[in-house]
Amino acid sequence: MLRFETAGESHGECLAATLTGLPAGIPVSSEYLDRQLWRRQQGYGRGGRMKIETDRVHIISGVRHSQTIGSPIAILIENKDWKNWSATLPVDSKDGETGKEKPVHRPRPGHADLAGAIKYNFPEARYVLERASARETTARVALGALAKTFLREFGIEVLSHVIRVGPVRLERAAEWEEIVALSERDEVLLGCVDAEAERRMKEAVDYAYRTGDTVGGVFEVVAHGVPAGLGSHIAWDTRLDGRLAQAIVSIQAVKGVEIGAAEEGSCSYGSAVQDTIHYDKPQREFHRGSNRAGGLEGGITNGQDILVRGFLKPISTLRRPLESVDLPTRDPALAAYERSDVAVVPAAGVIGEAMVALVLGQALLEKFGGDSLGETRRNYDGYIAQVKSY
Numbered sequence: 001m002l003r004f005e006t007a008g009e010s011h012g013e014c015l016a017a018t019l020t021g022l023p024a025g026i027p028v029s030s031e032y033l034d035r036q037l038w039r040r041q042q043g044y045g046r047g048g049r050m051k052i053e054t055d056r057v058h059i060i061s062g063v064r065h066s067q068t069i070g071s072p073i074a075i076l077i078e079n080k081d082w083k084n085w086s087a088t089l090p091v092d093s094k095d096g097e098t099g100k101e102k103p104v105h106r107p108r109p110g111h112a113d114l115a116g117a118i119k120y121n122f123p124e125a126r127y128v129l130e131r132a133s134a135r136e137t138t139a140r141v142a143l144g145a146l147a148k149t150f151l152r153e154f155g156i157e158v159l160s161h162v163i164r165v166g167p168v169r170l171e172r173a174a175e176w177e178e179i180v181a182l183s184e185r186d187e188v189l190l191g192c193v194d195a196e197a198e199r200r201m202k203e204a205v206d207y208a209y210r211t212g213d214t215v216g217g218v219f220e221v222v223a224h225g226v227p228a229g230l231g232s233h234i235a236w237d238t239r240l241d242g243r244l245a246q247a248i249v250s251i252q253a254v255k256g257v258e259i260g261a262a263e264e265g266s267c268s269y270g271s272a273v274q275d276t277i278h279y280d281k282p283q284r285e286f287h288r289g290s291n292r293a294g295g296l297e298g299g300i301t302n303g304q305d306i307l308v309r310g311f312l313k314p315i316s317t318l319r320r321p322l323e324s325v326d327l328p329t330r331d332p333a334l335a336a337y338e339r340s341d342v343a344v345v346p347a348a349g350v351i352g353e354a355m356v357a358l359v360l361g362q363a364l365l366e367k368f369g370g371d372s373l374g375e376t377r378r379n380y381d382g383y384i385a386q387v388k389s390y
Contacts, residue, residue, distance in 0.1 A: 002147070002362040006139040008077075009130035011085035015077040017139035019062070019146055021365060024070035025373035026150050033057040036145040037077070037138060040350045042188035045205040045215070045343030052081050057142045068146075070371060075142055079135075089130070104129055105327045108335040110316035117327070124327055129338065134252040137351045144354020147361035153373060154364065154380055155225040158357045159183050160349030162191035163309070164218035166204035170197045176224055176305070191219070191346030205343045212320030214342050216253070216312045219349035221356045226295060228303035228387060230363040239299025240363055247355040248310045251348060256311035260294025275304075284388065301363075308356060312348050315341050 001021050008015035037055035055077055062073030087097035103124040107113030116128030148158055159179045163170040170192055178193040190205070192198035201217075208215040231240025241259050248257045265273040276289035288304055295306035317340035324335040368383065370376030 002358065002365050004140075004143050004358060006136055006143075008079075008136065008139065009089065009127075010079075010133035010135040011081055011089055011130060012079060013082045013086075014079055015136065015139040016075070017077075017143050018072050018074050019143045020072040021362075022062075022068050022070070022073065022146065022150055023365075023370050023373050023376050024068055026068040026146075026153065028059070028063045028066055028068060028146065028149060030057060030059065032149065033142055033145040036141050036148075036350065036354070039183070039188065040138065040141045040347050043191060043344065043346035044189050044202055045208070045341055046347070047341040048339050053079065055138055057145075068373075073143075073146060075139070077138055077142060089126075102126060104336050104338075106321075106324045106333045106336040107327070108316045108318075109322045109324060110313065113336075125336075132252070134344070134351075137251065137354075140358075141351055141354045144351075144357045147357035148353070150361050151357055151364065153377065154227075156360065156364075157224045158221065158353045158360070159224075160191070160219050160221045160353045161193050162201070162217060162345045162349060163220050165190055165192075165201035165343060165345055166208070166215040166217060168197065168200040168204050169218075170194055174220070174222075176222065179222055188346055190343070191349055208314075208342050212318060214314040214316075214318055214340075216314040217343070217345035219310050219312065219345055219352055221248075221306075221308045221310070221349065221352040223295070223306035223308075223356055223360060226301050226303070226306055226360065227384060228301055229383070230301040230360065230367055231296070231299050233298040233300055240301060240359070241296045241299050243359050243363075244296075244306070244308050244356060247359045248308055248352055251310065251312075251351050251355065253313050253315060253344070254310045254348065255313045258309040258311070259296060260307050261292040262294075265292060306356070306360075308352070310348060310352050312345055315344060 003021060004019045006017040034056050058076040060074045060076060062068060062071050087100040088102050090096040104113060104126045105124050107125050112128050112132035113125035117125045161174050161179050161182055174193045182193055190198050190201045192201060204215055232238040245257045248254055273292055275291060275293050278287050280287060291304045295301055295304040317338050319337060321335040321337055324333055326333040368376050368379040370379055
């Protein structure tokens with residue numbers, strides 16, 4: 001079983017994470033992991049925090065001589081902003097400084113501030129904010145990069161692109177080659193494959209900047225090269241579509257998920273929605289006439305690209321704050337403002353890649369097992385031979 005955990009606060013000393021279950025013998029490149037962290041930090045509309053942090057992965061266990069060794073992988077990612085917060089959020093009370101406290105007494109609408117403060121009986125929301133922050137996803141992206149490295153050994157690639165920012169939408173399908181080229185850029189604007197659509201998306205972000213607002217959007221994660229047969233229809237919690245949906249919605253600010261053309265299909269007739277089935281006799285393989293199902297049927301991968309979209313609400317922290325309540329007095333007040341972003345859709349797509357890769361990595365290991373990469377590959381190759389002879 002592939003499983004992971006993350007720990008750490010937004011302004012704590014570091015982020016920590018563990019990944020358990022990867023077979024031994026998988027090649028690991030710190031440069032590749034750092035590249036994924038860099039991609040997460042990019043995009044037009046990011047806030048001042050990205051100018052402070054230069055995220056790098058520090059692997060402390062589970063990898064030796066650039067290969068996994070089968071034991072749990074543990075990583076640390078330094079928070080460079082910690083030096084500005086060490087007296088505010090000390091582990092030991094004796095290390096704190098009077099007057100350095102930064103309580104959050106005016107919860108932000110749309111954030112976990114108030115619900116978390118009530119749940120944990122805190123007088124203010126600082127501790128809730130620190131863990132609820134999307135800074136936590138830095139660790140997820142690092143672990144997801146390990147999962148992507150594993151999947152690559154089986155010809156599976158997981159990438160993302162942006163299809164909507166605010167009212168501006170990409171009005172055409174993206175080709176896989178375009179998404180690959182997008183991921184290789186050294187300058188990231190808004191993560192859209194179409195230059196004209198991206199220009200108009202930038203205008204939407206500029207409008208949010210000018211008005212003290214924020215803007216959300218939609219990203220699409222594409223998993224390419226996934227074989228048929230991962231996941232299961234047997235039980236509700238083994239269905240891969242449900243597991244992918246939960247993984248995407250677990251990302252901060254994501255409020256909805258779509259697999260394939262779900263929205264379009266919901267308002268269409270069945271004859272216009274289902275992907276017709278065909279068989280190529282010379283190649284001895286099945287194929288579909290379209291991919292409206294997004295690569296999943298009955299909770300099982302069908303051999304087509306997996307298409308998963310995340311619907312990202314606008315960030316909750318506004319420079320032009322909304323109405324709230326002061327917790328000590330219960331009087332009306334404007335919501336607190338913490339340094340924040342205006343738009344984060346491209347970054348959310350990179351986080352979505354990580355989550356999809358972790359779920360697919362888990363599903364692949366469930367089906368093929370293996371304590372070493374060689375064992376997993378033998379099992380995988382045997383199954384692919386079976387599929388080709390079906």
